[in-house]
Amino acid sequence: NAGVTQTPKFQVLKTGQSMTLQCAQDMNHNSMYWYRQDPGMGLRLIYYSASEGTTDKGEVPNGYNVSRLNKREFSLRLESAAPSQTSVYFCASSEVRVGNTIYFGEGSWLTVV
């Protein structure tokens, strides 16, 4: 059972380059999320998708775009990478139900030089 799968695991980008982080879940969840984790700051929500066809901004959306391709897949795009976007990115999914568990992927380490 794969759960939440993210690719790539590691990536180094030059300032100004673009890239897309891919995420897929096999649990038939309606809701999906992108978080970033920085040292000493915990996780912060970038964007989320409550259901297929909808997306909304989280706490730190600037510099990012997302696409909910279908119910399984939710991608995060950096159009013009900046050093401030060096971080660990986590995708997650959950069902829209009281008390339901959220499941995280194993993370994508992104360095922008």
Added chain:
Amino acid sequence: KQEVTQIPAALSVPEGENLVLNCSFTDSAIYNLQWFRQDPGKGLTSLLLIQSSQREQTSGRLNASLDKSSGRSTLYIAASQPGDSATYLCAASHLYNQGGKLIFGQGTELSVKP
């Protein structure tokens, strides 16, 4: 704006000791509070979720409590083991139907020495 704080940032204890991790939040109008475990280089695993109407939840050697009036939650780990070494994060949710839209604390890095 909700702020979630975890103190201390790091904790080292000998094996077998009972310990308490602390989490505080500024806005008591939460819907639930969750505790997660994160191993180095890995994602987060949900440990316990406490609804706002509940006072505590238990799973094995773990017990989480919630006191909304004081803005505090604690995670109690009984008889700690080296395998408990990890970072523990708490997170608050304000929306009943968006359990994954969370405000996280910075985490407490726990080291249990054999």
